[in-house]
Amino acid sequence: MMRLALIAALMAAGPALAQAPDPHAGHRMPMPAPAAPDPHAGHVMPAPPAADLHAGHRMPMPATPDPHAGHRMPAPAATGAAPPPVPTDHAAERFYSPEVMAQARGQMRREHGDIRWTKVMVETAELRPGSGADGFAWDGRAAFGGDIHRVLLKSEGEGADGHVEAAEVQGLYSRAVSPYWNLQAGLRQDLPSGSRRTYATVGIEGLAPYWFDLEGALFLSDKGDVTARLQGSYDLRLTQTLILEPRAEANLAAQDVRKLGVGSGLSDLEVGLRLRYAFAPEFAPYLGVNHSRKVGRTADFARSSGESARDTRFVIGLRAWF
Numbered sequence: 169m170m171r172l173a174l175i176a177a178l179m180a181a182g183p184a185l186a187q188a189p190d191p192h193a194g195h196r197m198p199m200p201a202p203a204a205p206d207p208h209a210g211h212v213m214p215a216p217p218a219a220d221l222h223a224g225h226r227m228p229m230p231a232t233p234d235p236h237a238g239h240r241m242p243a244p245a246a247t248g249a250a251p252p253p254v255p256t257d258h259a260a261e262r263f264y265s266p267e268v269m270a271q272a273r274g275q276m277r278r279e280h281g282d283i284r285w286t287k288v289m290v291e292t293a294e295l296r297p298g299s300g301a302d303g304f305a306w307d308g309r310a311a312f313g314g315d316i317h318r319v320l321l322k323s324e325g326e327g328a329d330g331h332v333e334a335a336e337v338q339g340l341y342s343r344a345v346s347p348y349w350n351l352q353a354g355l356r357q358d359l360p361s362g363s364r365r366t367y368a369t370v371g372i373e374g375l376a377p378y379w380f381d382l383e384g385a386l387f388l389s390d391k392g393d394v395t396a397r398l399q400g401s402y403d404l405r406l407t408q409t410l411i412l413e414p415r416a417e418a419n420l421a422a423q424d425v426r427k428l429g430v431g432s433g434l435s436d437l438e439v440g441l442r443l444r445y446a447f448a449p450e451f452a453p454y455l456g457v458n459h460s461r462k463v464g465r466t467a468d469f470a471r472s473s474g475e476s477a478r479d480t481r482f483v484i485g486l487r488a489w490f
Contacts, residue, residue: 294485301328318342335359349374365389394422415440431465452487
């Protein structure tokens with residue numbers, strides 16, 4: 169009963185409570201003060217430093233300086249003592265016969281620099297067909313010896329219609345004076361009838377820079393004639409087996425020798441170009457052209473006797489050695 173009475177009283181007082189005035193009506197609420205601007209606004213913060221890869225490592229101590237750096241060590245004092253003698257005994261002779269070991273050492277010297285060898289070289293052996301008489305020519309040598317000392321036998325000549333017109337043979341001693349050059353001395357004998365003369369000769373031959381084969385010789389005849397000869401050739405390898413070889417020869421004389429048809433100065437020139445095919449290093453046939461020409465007073469002597477002063481011919485021949 170009391171609860172019902174309380175509810176009824178509250179319901180009767182509701183309108184009066186709703187009409188009670190607001191104690192804060194008309195009051196103006198104060199605005200909050202604006203916050204101070206941030207001094208770091210717009211600044212980019214730096215990235216944190218990278219970690220040190222050597223953090224925690226112990227650095228080595230610097231090396232101790234050399235107390236003798238920059239000092240010059242004195243040279244050891246000369247004692248004046250003579251060098252020890254070259255040993256003459258051989259340890260192997262304690263176990264083997266000295267005679268047997270001497271033979272073995274001699275064999276070793278022969279196989280390592282004291283070799284004796286023989287070589288026969290045919291530089292040119294060729295036919296020279298022409299409109300008139302067919303000609304032929306040769307140039308070759310044989311050698312026997314070692315790397316330092318050798319004996320040489322040289323021969324060269326030419327002819328036509330089966331008759332030799334000019335030929336010579338030289339017997340020479342050759343000695344190496346450098347890895348590429350040899351000095352030569354000996355005798356030369358001319359063979360054709362009417363010009364049989366003997367010459368003392370001295371010369372040089374070798375391999376010049378850029379692989380030019382050169383020869384030079386000076387001749388003194390038993391008649392007092394002085395002549396000289398220069399020769400040169402070069403192997404131009406088009407392939408390993410196809411080789412083009414230019415050759416040249418010049419003869420000079422110190423005086424006129426009318427009997428031989430030779431005038432003083434440059435007497436004659438011969439140049440040739442040969443293309444050879446080397447089936448093997450020892451065997452190479454070739455084709456080419458050869459031109460010879462007499463000059464100066466030698467040409468005058470040839471014309472006065474009715475001979476031509478120049479001649480050009482195709483050649484076919486063989487170059488070989490064994």
